[in-house]
Amino acid sequence: MLYFIGLGLGDVKDITVKGLEIVRQCSRVYLEAYTSILTVGKEALEEYYGHELLLILKGADVSDVAFLVVGDPFGATTHSDLVLRALNSGIQYRVIHNASIMNTVGCCGSQLYNFGETVSIVFWTDTWRPESFYDQIKKNRDMGLHTLCLLPIPSLSRGRKIYEPPRYMTVAQAAEQLLEILQNRRDRGEELAMTEDTVCVGLARIGAEDQTIRSGTLQELASCDLGGPLHSMIISGHLHPLEVDMLKLFSGPEGLKTLKMTDSSNYVS
Amino acid sequence: MLYFIGLGLGDVKDITVKGLEIVRQCSRVYLEAYTSILTVGKEALEEYYGHELLLILKGADVSDVAFLVVGDPFGATTHSDLVLRALNSGIQYRVIHNASIMNTVGCCGSQLYNFGETVSIVFWTDTWRPESFYDQIKKNRDMGLHTLCLLPIPSLSRGRKIYEPPRYMTVAQAAEQLLEILQNRRDRGEELAMTEDTVCVGLARIGAEDQTIRSGTLQELASCDLGGPLHSMIISGHLHPLEVDMLKLFSGPEGLKTLKMTDSSNYVS
Structure with a gap:
C-alpha cells in the first residue's frame, strides 16, 4: 500500500492522528518537499515521526510506504502521475487528507x-x-x-x-x-x-x-x-x-x- | 482562549495531533454539527477525545474552550460571527486547521x-x-x-x-x-x-x-x-x-x- 499523507501547514503536530499512526508503521517514508514547505525542518519531522525521511522518490514496492506532502496531498501540484504509476504497478494507494492553503x-x-x-x-x-x-x-x-x-x-x-x-x-x-x-x-x-x-x-x-x-x-x-x-x-x-x-x-x-x-x-x- | 479545531472529514483519528492535545486540555469542548457531519457519531468522538461534547454553543468564558468543526473551521459556513463576538468580549482565539471538502x-x-x-x-x-x-x-x-x-x-x-x-x-x-x-x-x-x-x-x-x-x-x-x-x-x-x-x-x-x-x-x- 502506498499512503499519501497530508502534513498540514504548521509544525510536526499538524499531522492527523491517523496519519501519524500510519507513518510510524510504514517501512519507508518519503517526503515531498517541492511544492511547499513546513515552518519546521526535515530533522524536526524525523525526530517526531521516529522515521528517517527519504527526499527522493524511488519506486514504491509491495511493503507499506508513506509519501508525506505538506498541506493536502492533492492541494498543490497534482500527484496524479504518482497515483497512476502506482496503480499501473499493482500498488494500491490511500490518501490521508489535511489542510492546505486552498x-x-x-x-x-x-x-x-x-x-x-x-x-x-x-x-x-x-x-x-x-x-x-x-x-x-x-x-x-x-x-x-x-x-x-x-x-x-x-x-x-x-x-x-x-x-x-x-x-x-x-x-x-x-x-x-x-x-x-x-x-x-x-x-x-x-x-x-x-x-x-x-x-x-x-x-x-x-x-x-x-x-x-x-x-x-x-x-x-x-x-x-x-x-x-x-x-x-x-x-x-x-x-x-x-x-x-x-x-x-x-x-x-x-x-x-x-x-x-x-x-x-x-x-x- | 477559544480554540477553533478542524476535525477533518472521516473518523475520530482525523483530528490533528495538535488539535487532540488541545481538546484534551480544554475545560469545555463544543461541537458544531450544523454544516457538516462526520461518518462517526458524537459518542465516538466523546470516547476518543475523553471529553463530553456540548452541542449548543453558550458564551465562551475565560478558561480554554474548544469549538470543534467537522472539516476546516472556516471551510463551510463562516464562523466569523463567533470570532468577532469572542474578540469583542476580550477572548483570544486560535484556529487549528484541517482538511475540508473545499x-x-x-x-x-x-x-x-x-x-x-x-x-x-x-x-x-x-x-x-x-x-x-x-x-x-x-x-x-x-x-x-x-x-x-x-x-x-x-x-x-x-x-x-x-x-x-x-x-x-x-x-x-x-x-x-x-x-x-x-x-x-x-x-x-x-x-x-x-x-x-x-x-x-x-x-x-x-x-x-x-x-x-x-x-x-x-x-x-x-x-x-x-x-x-x-x-x-x-x-x-x-x-x-x-x-x-x-x-x-x-x-x-x-x-x-x-x-x-x-x-x-x-x-x-
Whole structure:
C-alpha cells in the first residue's frame, strides 16, 4: 500500500492522528518537499515521526510506504502521475487528507465559496514580465469573486542548473508587480478591473504559530513586511459586511478602524 | 482562549495531533454539527477525545474552550460571527486547521487551481424550482473551469418547525435536477453551457474508509448509487489529459476504459 499523507501547514503536530499512526508503521517514508514547505525542518519531522525521511522518490514496492506532502496531498501540484504509476504497478494507494492553503485562506474571514480561479504570480525578470495573472484576476473581479494568488516559494528554484539563492516572493513584491501592471493598463486606456485602493489580504505562514495576516489596499500592501515564507495574497471581489468586519481585524498596527473600505469597486453586486 | 479545531472529514483519528492535545486540555469542548457531519457519531468522538461534547454553543468564558468543526473551521459556513463576538468580549482565539471538502475534492485528480466559484444545489419542491446554480456553473464552464457543487446534508433540515425526516441529496438527484434544467433551457432555445454528455464526478464520504468516487457523464451519474451521505459533485470544465487519466480510474464497475470522454465541450481552451 502506498499512503499519501497530508502534513498540514504548521509544525510536526499538524499531522492527523491517523496519519501519524500510519507513518510510524510504514517501512519507508518519503517526503515531498517541492511544492511547499513546513515552518519546521526535515530533522524536526524525523525526530517526531521516529522515521528517517527519504527526499527522493524511488519506486514504491509491495511493503507499506508513506509519501508525506505538506498541506493536502492533492492541494498543490497534482500527484496524479504518482497515483497512476502506482496503480499501473499493482500498488494500491490511500490518501490521508489535511489542510492546505486552498482551504485555510478562509481564516481571514473571506468566504471560500466566493473565490474564483486560483492564480499563480511569477517573479518578473528584466526581460520577462508576463501580465497574464492580472487578466485572470480581472475575470474573477468581473464576477465579484475573490482571487487567491499563490506566490513563488523557495524550493521552486531548486533543480535549476544555474545557482540561484533560494528566494520566495513576498506579498509586498507581488503587490508591486500588480501596481505596475495597473499603470501599464491605465497607460493603454484600458478599463481597470481593480485599483490601487482595492482591498487585498496578505497571508504569511498560515497554520504556524507566527502566522500573520494583513489586510489593506493594494497600495498599502506594497510596503508591508510580513516576515519569512510562505506568503500568499487575496485580491478581494465583492465583500459581504461580515467579511469586511473580519478583514478589519487584520488591518495593521492601528487596529480595527484603519482599513479603507472606500473602493466602491469592491461592492460589485 | 477559544480554540477553533478542524476535525477533518472521516473518523475520530482525523483530528490533528495538535488539535487532540488541545481538546484534551480544554475545560469545555463544543461541537458544531450544523454544516457538516462526520461518518462517526458524537459518542465516538466523546470516547476518543475523553471529553463530553456540548452541542449548543453558550458564551465562551475565560478558561480554554474548544469549538470543534467537522472539516476546516472556516471551510463551510463562516464562523466569523463567533470570532468577532469572542474578540469583542476580550477572548483570544486560535484556529487549528484541517482538511475540508473545499480542498479534498482534489483526490479525484481535478486540479484545485482550475475550479471556479463553488455552487450550492438545493432541493426542489413542487412549487420552488430555482435554476440559479446552473447559471453559476455556466459562468465557470464558459471559462473552462470546474465547478464544485455542494449538496444538501441531513442536518440542514434541523430547526424547521414542521417535522421532516432528515435527508440528504444524492449525486443522482443533483444530476436529475441538472438534466431537467438543461431540457428547460433547450426548450427555450438557449445555448447550453453543458450537455448530458458533460463529464461529471460524484463524490461520497470523502476522507472516510468507504469513500466512493464515480466519474461519468451527467446522464450516467443520474442513475448512480454512491450510498450514504455526504455527497458532492464536480461539473468538469476544461480537462487536462492527466485529469482525464485520473477520472478514468473512477468510471464505474467496468474499469478504466468506459468513461466517455467524447464531450468536445470539455475541451474549451
